[in-house]
Amino acid sequence: MTVANWTLVEVADAIRARRVTSREVVESSLTRIGEWQPRINAFAAVLADSALAAADRADAAVEAGGPLGPLHGVPLAHKDMFFRASRRSSLGSYNAPPACGAGESSLLGRLDAAGAVEIGTLNMCEFALGPTGHNAWLGDCRNPWHTDHLACGSSSGGGAAIAARLAFGGFGSDTGGSVRLPASACGVLGLKPTNGRVTLAGMMPLSPSVDVPGIFARSARDVGRLLGVVAGHDPRDPRCSRMPVPEFDAQLEPGLARVRIGVPQNYFHEGIARDVAERIAESLRALTGLGAEVVPVEVPAPEHLTELSRVLVYTEAAAIHGPWLREHAQDYSPQVRMRAATGLAIPAAAYQQAQQLRPEILRRFVAAVFAKCDVLHLPTLGIPVPTLAETDVGGSAAMWEKIAVLVRCTAPFNYLGLPALSVPCGFTDNGLPTSFQLVGRPFAEATLLRVANTYEGVTDWVRRAPAMH
Amino acid sequence: MNKIDSNAVLALARAQGHDWIDVAAAQRIAAGATAAVAAVEASLLQGEAGLLIEDSAGFQVTLEQLAEPPR
Numbered sequence: 327m328t329v330a331n332w333t334l335v336e337v338a339d340a341i342r343a344r345r346v347t348s349r350e351v352v353e354s355s356l357t358r359i360g361e362w363q364p365r366i367n368a369f370a371a372v373l374a375d376s377a378l379a380a381a382d383r384a385d386a387a388v389e390a391g392g393p394l395g396p397l398h399g400v401p402l403a404h405k406d407m408f409f410r411a412s413r414r415s416s417l418g419s420y421n422a423p424p425a426c427g428a429g430e431s432s433l434l435g436r437l438d439a440a441g442a443v444e445i446g447t448l449n450m451c452e453f454a455l456g457p458t459g460h461n462a463w464l465g466d467c468r469n470p471w472h473t474d475h476l477a478c479g480s481s482s483g484g485g486a487a488i489a490a491r492l493a494f495g496g497f498g499s500d501t502g503g504s505v506r507l508p509a510s511a512c513g514v515l516g517l518k519p520t521n522g523r524v525t526l527a528g529m530m531p532l533s534p535s536v537d538v539p540g541i542f543a544r545s546a547r548d549v550g551r552l553l554g555v556v557a558g559h560d561p562r563d564p565r566c567s568r569m570p571v572p573e574f575d576a577q578l579e580p581g582l583a584r585v586r587i588g589v590p591q592n593y594f595h596e597g598i599a600r601d602v603a604e605r606i607a608e609s610l611r612a613l614t615g616l617g618a619e620v621v622p623v624e625v626p627a628p629e630h631l632t633e634l635s636r637v638l639v640y641t642e643a644a645a646i647h648g649p650w651l652r653e654h655a656q657d658y659s660p661q662v663r664m665r666a667a668t669g670l671a672i673p674a675a676a677y678q679q680a681q682q683l684r685p686e687i688l689r690r691f692v693a694a695v696f697a698k699c700d701v702l703h704l705p706t707l708g709i710p711v712p713t714l715a716e717t718d719v720g721g722s723a724a725m726w727e728k729i730a731v732l733v734r735c736t737a738p739f740n741y742l743g744l745p746a747l748s749v750p751c752g753f754t755d756n757g758l759p760t761s762f763q764l765v766g767r768p769f770a771e772a773t774l775l776r777v778a779n780t781y782e783g784v785t786d787w788v789r790r791a792p793a794m795h
Numbered sequence: 796m797n798k799i800d801s802n803a804v805l806a807l808a809r810a811q812g813h814d815w816i817d818v819a820a821a822q823r824i825a826a827g828a829t830a831a832v833a834a835v836e837a838s839l840l841q842g843e844a845g846l847l848i849e850d851s852a853g854f855q856v857t858l859e860q861l862a863e864p865p866r
Contacts, residue, residue, distance in 0.1 A: 520862075522855050535854070569859055633834030640831065648811070655815035663815070664823055670811060671804045671828035676835045683838050685857040692861045721820070726827055743858050770863035
């Protein structure tokens with residue numbers, strides 16, 4: 327097996343044990359990027375020189391025998407919206423407003439301290455506002471399994487790059503499904519942590535009360551390794567929680583005895599495509615075979631959660647982009663300027679109500695759902711991955727419906743702030759990946775990862791790689 | 796459900812200096828805003844008096860209060 331197919335934890339262990347050097351791993355990734363980038367456009371920028379220099383420093387540290395971080399020498403790539411003072415982030419845009427921020431990302435600082443090598447910045451939807459992966463300025467990101475199809479978004483490059491084995495993991499942002507959707511479309515794991523679990527300092531804001539950084543990786547153990555590095559209180563981010571951070575790696579013991587998996591009886595399976603439904607049902611049977619108990623669950627008022635989230639997202643996006651949009655409307659693509667401007671038409675009272683309702687709706691949801699189960703099991707995306715052409719609706723009247731279909735199963739959990747993990751579970755009839763989604767109580771990421779890790783033990787979906795056609 | 800009128804959106808946009816918003820754009824913005832605001836209204840109807848005395852800054856505290864107990 328080539329180095330590129332190793333998981334993040336496997337390659338970190340190999341570098342530490344001197345079975346491979348960081349330079350060899352980084353060079354392998356750069357070679358693959360050279361082959362794949364013209365086909366899938368997953369990167370906004372490739373940082374070859376600085377990555378090779380960092381790899382050489384990492385190898386020197388191994389030789390010196392000093393302490394090594396949990397990501398020592400491992401090449402990662404992140405959505406182009408985590409700031410460094412030494413460079414300009416594109417934010418997927420033509421001309422970004424100053425209100426989008428600058429400075430240094432605390433998250434990148436934690437990854438640096440853990441020894442990670444940043445190999446590039448990743449393509450994304452303009453200002454992280456779009457679920458498809460279209461981008462008029464950077465060029466569309468394409469799905470490595472079939473380049474006519476969506477990588478989904480808004481962290482489009484994250485799904486595409488990690489699936490194509492161009493990096494061993496990476497971070498995006500998830501405000502409505504923007505990590506879970508590209509992870510599902512491209513066949514890798516995607517975690518939206520609990521809001522407040524991971525710092526937002528130095529990450530481009532779209533909607534600060536809803537935004538959360540998310541993780542792309544190719545195993546549950548890899549996700550846990552990355553989460554363990556970046557989670558925990560950050561004095562630079564007042565929203566960042568002081569909740570204890572478990573040792574996610576250590577809590578991955580396989581086995582699902584006494585785990586209750588809730589299957590929603592309303593909303594989330596309505597309108598789901600036949601082939602997606604078959605893969606979801608197969609995954610549930612596999613989990614049952616591993617000892618989990620399946621329980622039916624009635625989810626309280628899910629039909630409103632996505633729109634409640636939109637009240638927050640569009641209003642906060644309008645607050646950030648409104649002044650710039652007034653003077654630079656031509657610098658936004660039609661769909662993004664239309665969606666950002668929607669916040670201008672939402673009454674302030676409705677925004678305040680959506681904020682005030684949020685804690686009570688969360689309490690009712692947790693009481694109704696997690697009294698009966700430990701995790702919810704549902705689709706990430708209820709349809710097969712569409713083509714770029716059929717979703718290229720710009721700012722036309724069709725955009726609301728297209729967007730609604732894509733985020734139907736993901737956006738509700740952004741309003742609720744709950745952790746959600748997308749886990750590959752096979753392929754639909756068009757040959758594109760599909761996934762189930764696990765949702766847990768607040769700060770229950772370790773439980774989600776344990777279920778996913780156990781599932782990985784009896785399936786090989788995450789080990790399948792797209793081929794270059 | 797209260798429908799947000801596209802003419803009102805257009806007037807509001809002009810008042811805020813967003814001259815790029817034309818009639819077609821105002822109609823699409825109105826459709827999106829109407830759906831979003833309707834969800835708020837529906838959620839209020841399902842709730843009881845007192846729901847709106849919540850401190851919205853308490854959302855993060857609520858997440859922590861409802862956290863899964865440590866294993």
